[in-house]
Amino acid sequence: MQNRIHYIEKDINYDHEARSEMARKNISGVPAFFIGEDIVVGLDKEKILKLVDHRVVECQVCHTKVRVPINKANIIAKCPKCKSKIEINHR
């Protein structure tokens, strides 16, 4: 991909661990992309880039994992669970 995404390629024909991970997650199609806790099956570039544009942060109050976009310098997100504010400052 030309968007400078760092990724690890695993060949399930040779990588038994990757194959069993896919089986565990009920994925039958290839290619499958694991982005954080999300999985995109098939080369859905738009979807992949959207996920890559985000970062998972943890709510400091209830420790819920919240996905926030990283395309802005300062982000204030709201925890979906406890509604507390999550502030992220990028450099």
Ligand SMILES: [Zn+2]
């Ligand atoms: Zn919370």
